[in-house]
Amino acid sequence: MSNQNIDFPMNGKMKWKIQTAHHPPKQTSPSLKSWIQCLLKDGTTALSRHQNSACSAAPKSSKSSSNNQTTLNFGLKNVPSGAVAALNEDVVIGLAQDLRPLNSVGSRGFLKIAKSLIHFGAMYGDQDPKSILKHRTTLKREFLPKLVDAKRNDISMLVGAAPQFPFFAFTSDMWSDKYRQRSFLSLSIHYINNNWKLTSHMLGVDEFTEDHKTTINIRQQCRQILSKFFGNNVDDVMTNSWIVTDSATQVANAEKNGREIHPKKFFSFKESCPRFHGALVSIKDVVTYFKQSSLNSKLTSTLKQEVATRWNRELIMLESYLKAASEVQNLLLQNGKINKLSTIDNESVKELVDFLGPFEECTKVFSQDSQPTLYQIAPWFHKLHQHLEINEDDSDELKLLKGQAMICFAEYCKTSTMHYVAALLNPKFRKLKFASEEKKAEARKEMKQLIMGEIEKERDQAGKDAGHSEKPRPTDPGPEAKKSRFADIEDSDTEENSTEIGLASSSDLAIAEMNKYLDAKLTELNIDSFLISEISDKEKESQVHFDILGFWCGATKFPHLQKIAQRLLAIPASQSTDERVFPSTWATKQELVECGNTVFIASSDYIEAEYQFLTKNYPWHKFYKGKEVLRECAYGVVFRSAGNSKLPSYYRSLVETGIQGRVEEELNSRLNLFRDPGAPEYINKYADVEFGDAIGFD
Known part of the structure; x- marks a missing residue:
């Protein structure tokens, strides 16, 4: 008697493993034969049914089953902890040999490579990596162009089938590597697909080969990228689409004829707000001391260093200090460094945190790319303006800080009529309580014009379809019938129906649809069904989020507004998608x-x-x-x-x-002849921040 393992691969994903004890030919188990026949014939489903029926019908026996042993194992195997530890040790060694950071193991690219290698090994066994993995030159010349072409074709099909074609939203950014004297330009597209999901694609990150970053050169670079996806329709797309950039003068002029950039208002934070400035400098010194002395690991909530690559870096540092203020004080007292807290006033720190908090929240809202953001610009503009108003309870330094912030806010943060039109698309903001009467009238007028444009477009398309349709063949009327005495006043099917809706003016139809939406009650619009509760990462509290895309997906009662919403809500509030591409x-x-x-x-x-x-x-x-x-x-x-x-x-x-x-x-x-150093610590430490604008190509 001999033992044998029989493995049956199933679609490359799992194996049925049958372990059986072979007997002489006369004693071969008929059950095993039928199991194998079922497996080869019908696959795993039939095998499972046969196993269940065989087990239920099998007679119980008190004899040992060692001579008739049958075991069925499938699915994922339990990996020994020692094997997992050895694998992770090899990962650490490999990253160290290539001088790669350990956080690479959590990246999407590393996990994709690991998953593919695990699957490849499970399918084909242990292989020599050098014989399987191609040289980088082969990957660059053969594999990369094919993958790029395939991805470009997929994106071209998706954007070509987009319901709002040719009305798209784009974001763009430029980045210069002064060390190698190279510049790059990125371009991303944003739209809402047929399933009412906000979709984004990176169309290109191309090297900017022109020596001068002029308006014409930047516009031509954008055209070259778009022509790879839209072909002959590139002019139509650039004429009807919107692009969101930062306040770089060349980029703004490339998409529009620009706007006057006012000179910056200089404000000495150190001289005007010495208490706030002293607290910031001292806290930064404390954080540096805790980092270098390894005291940071002893804190329940660690201190966060001010890093230039991190948005809202001052606020993050101040919040981390407030959370661990008591522990920091105790540790400094134990180490004889309590003098480092001499210029830190916790009340001043709280004032700064309260002042900067709304800006951080606004930044997070506008930088997300999974949800529409354009309709939130006007409400946030109103809230931030209220936040910067000076109150009687504010300290003297906070009043000065708010005054300077209000000057910068008025200079760099501007809203247009389209921002208020987008706000109207939120059923909760239809009255525009935060806007002036002039802004309300302009927004409603613009919405009316947009609806009229959709109506006229439908009529033009209907006329083209009617012109291309085949006329019915005339039928033989036969002998002419005698006309009735009242034939001249009787109704006829050949006459045009004067009550057709097509005869109504587009203006009347637009006003009717707009008023129907603006005057509807919240209960009629079924707003509550689109409210989603989610947990905030910061406050750990439940917050209600309105699913505006879900609302307009089902708003078939307003067909023209629905199309407008699908077009406008795809426009992002910032170019954060492209900002994430380039490290500064x-x-x-x-x-x-x-x-x-x-x-x-x-x-x-x-x-x-x-x-x-x-x-x-x-x-x-x-x-x-x-x-x-x-x-x-x-x-x-x-x-x-x-x-x-x-x-x-x-x-x-x-x-x-x-x-x-x-x-x-x-x-x-x-090598460093044209290389510029980063700004020193004492220069432009608290420089003004420029906000991006949503502008059109033309």
């Missing part, structure tokens, strides 16, 4: 300088150039060069078949006299 060079350098534990690894020439650049531009920090050389290799110059040539002796003279070393030093210094 200045912010990255600023973060490097502020962090005391950053390591830069490169070749010897680049190391020397980087060391000279950082030492020169950041003299208040001490930088070190490591003594250990990784992957050390020797190099030299060999003259083959020199013969009687004097070139080798000339070159030896250049080396011995130090001319070659001086040339190499000059070449290294030129």
Whole structure:
């Protein structure tokens, strides 16, 4: 008797494993044969049914079943903890060998690669990675172009079938790598699909090859990207679409004829608000001390350092300090550093947190790309304006800070009629209580014009369809019948119906539909069914969110407004989608300088150039060069078949006299010739923030 395992692969996902004890031919179990026949014939479903029936019909026996052993195992296997630990150790070693951060294991790309490798190993067993994975040149020349073309074709089909074609929303951003003197431009598209889901695609991140970032060049770059997806319809798309950018003058002018940029209002935060400024500087010093002394790990809620790459960085730092203020005080007292809190007034810190809090909330709302944001601009504009109004209970420094913030707010934060039209699309804002009478009238007038445009478009399309439709063949009337005495006053099917809705003016129809929507009660619109409760990450409290896309998806009573909503609600409030594509060079350098534990690894020439650049531009920090050389290799110059040539002796003279070393030093210094350092700590520390605008291509 011998034991044997029989494995049956099922669609590449799981295996049925039958372990049986083979007997002599005369004693072969008929049940096993029928099981295998069912498996080969009908698959897993029939096998499960057969197993259930066989188990229920099998007679009970007191004899040992060792000679008739049958086991069925399928599904995911339980992985031993030791194997999991060994795998994670290999992951850590691999990341360390390639000098990759450990947080790479949580990225989507790493998880996709890991999932594919696990599936590949399960299907084909242990393989040599070098024979399976292609060279990077092969990946670049063969695989990458195919994947890009396939993805571009998929996006082209999706945007071509979009219900609001050719009315789209775009976001764009530009980024310059001054170290290598290269610039890039990104362009993303946003629309609402047939299922009323807000959809975004990155259309391109192309290198900006022109030397000058002029209006014409930027517009031409956008056209080149769009032509890959829209072909001959690119002009129609650019004429009817909207683009959201930051306040960069060139980008704004590329999409529109620009607007006057007023000069910035200079405000010395240090001189006007010394109490607030002293608290900020001292808290930053405390956070740095806790980071460097490893005291941060002893706090229940750790302190967050002010990092230039993080939005609302001052607020995050201040909030982290308030949460751990008592613990920080105790630890500083134990270590004899209590003097670091001498200039920190907790009341001042709370005032700053309360002042900056609404701006952080507004930033999070406008930077999301999974929900519509355009309709929230006008309400938030009103709320922030109220927040900046000076109250009698405010301290003197807070009054000065609010006054300067109001000046910047009026200069950089502006609303247009379209923002209020988008607010009207929210059933809860139909009365526009936060707007002036002039803004209300302009918004309703614009909404009426948009509805009239949709009506006229429908009529034009109906006329084209009627013109292309085949006329019915005339039938033989037969002998002419005798006309009735009242034939001239009787109704006839050949006459036009004077009560057709098509004869009504588009203005009357637009007013009727708009008034029907604006005058409807909330109960009639069934608003409560579109309220979604969600937990806030910050307050840990339940907040009610209105599903505006779900509402307009079912708003068939307002067909033209429904189309307008599908077009306008796709416009984002900011270009945060493209901002996430590019890391800011200045912010990255600023973060490097502020962090005391950053390591830069490169070749010897680049190391020397980087060391000279950082030492020169950041003299208040001490930088070190490591003594250990990784992957050390020797190099030299060999003259083959020199013969009687004097070139080798000339070159030896250049080396011995130090001319070659001086040339190499000059070449290294030129690597940073056009490179600008990040702004020093004491310059533009609290610079004004420019808000983006929603502008049209034309």
